[in-house]
Amino acid sequence: MKGSVVRGAPGQVRMVRRWPTPIEDPARAVMVVLEAVDALCRDAEMPAAVGLAIPGLVDEDAGVGVYSENIRWRDVPFRDLIARRTGLPVAVAHDVRAGGLAERELGAARGAEDALFLPIGTGISGALIVAGELVTNPYAGEIGHIDVHGGEDCVCGAHGCLEAVASAAAIARRYSRDSRVRVSGAIDVLAALEAGDAIAARVWNDAIAALARALIAYISLLAPEVVVVGGGLAHAGSRLFDPLRAQIHDLILWQQEPRIVPAALGDDAAQIGAALLADRLLRQGGAPPGSADHLLTMNTEEGQR
Numbered sequence: 001m002k003g004s005v006v007r008g009a010p011g012q013v014r015m016v017r018r019w020p021t022p023i024e025d026p027a028r029a030v031m032v033v034l035e036a037v038d039a040l041c042r043d044a045e046m047p048a049a050v051g052l053a054i055p056g057l058v059d060e061d062a063g064v065g066v067y068s069e070n071i072r073w074r075d076v077p078f079r080d081l082i083a084r085r086t087g088l089p090v091a092v093a094h095d096v097r098a099g100g101l102a103e104r105e106l107g108a109a110r111g112a113e114d115a116l117f118l119p120i121g122t123g124i125s126g127a128l129i130v131a132g133e134l135v136t137n138p139y140a141g142e143i144g145h146i147d148v149h150g151g152e153d154c155v156c157g158a159h160g161c162l163e164a165v166a167s168a169a170a171i172a173r174r175y176s177r178d179s180r181v182r183v184s185g186a187i188d189v190l191a192a193l194e195a196g197d198a199i200a201a202r203v204w205n206d207a208i209a210a211l212a213r214a215l216i217a218y219i220s221l222l223a224p225e226v227v228v229v230g231g232g233l234a235h236a237g238s239r240l241f242d243p244l245r246a247q248i249h250d251l252i253l254w255q256q257e258p259r260i261v262p263a264a265l266g267d268d269a270a271q272i273g274a275a276l277l278a279d280r281l282l283r284q285g286g287a288p289p290g291s292a293d294h295l296l297t298m299n300t301e302e303g304q305r
Contacts, residue, residue: 050295097127097273100115100269122169147161150165168233189204190236219256219257
């Protein structure tokens with residue numbers, strides 16, 4: 001989990017603190033979120049609002065974490081829990097949609113009317129920006145569960161999902177299984193690839209091919225001007241972007257070919273999005289934009305390596 005104090009304009013992250021996510025214990029994970037907010041309140045001295053970005057299915061209107069398949073919490077009333085502890089206005093958002101909002105307003109998708117924000121970490125999900133608006137339906141954007149015929153079982157219960165082949169976690173898992181060399185993340189698979197490891201090359205290429213197939217489906221339906229790729233896998237740079245762009249270009253027939261670019265805000269996108277939403281919440285109460293001295297943001301991550 002990552003938390004920050006944001007001072008002044010929501011894009012100005014003043015400080016960042018981190019806490020491990022106890023994914024083996026959902027109740028403890030919720031408590032760590034609350035304790036982290038308490039710590040940030042002490043850091044900020046006089047906080048004005050809280051923005052919380054969480055994974056899984058999120059009811060943003062009710063402020064509830066409906067379900068996270070990796071952390072395994074269900075129906076957690078985060079907004080009410082944090083509001084009671086702090087006495088502050090609380091904005092609750094899906095982590096990917098919060099990141100998409102930040103990239104749309106301040107980052108690599110700035111000014112785009114139609115865009116896809118695609119962070120690739122433990123899972124794969126998308127923030128959909130259509131006709132200038134962020135799609136907020138809690139069931140929308142689950143591009144990671146498009147069937148790309150990947151041949152792997154997915155944690156969602158389906159078979160062949162993009163996430164089971166192309167997420168950073170899946171890349172590490174598939175390489176560890178096939179090579180019998182345990183690695184801790186996709187970055188280790190990339191290192192093996194660059195050292196000439198044939199298994200690493202196959203696993204990496206399978207992931208990029210699956211991403212290209214899923215993106216062609218998305219491009220055919222919603223014709224984004226830009227696809228912004230974030231999350232831990234984006235740190236692979238040209239090893240990811242060059243072949244992905246080439247495969248998309250080869251697969252394009254009549255569709256509009258989008259720009260495919262790395263996220264501009266990096267690992268801070270969800271935090272900045274949470275700050276934007278907290279600032280928006282204050283404005284709805286009559287405060288002018290950017291008037292808060294301190295906003296607190298929390299991003300509860302399932303993992304980005």
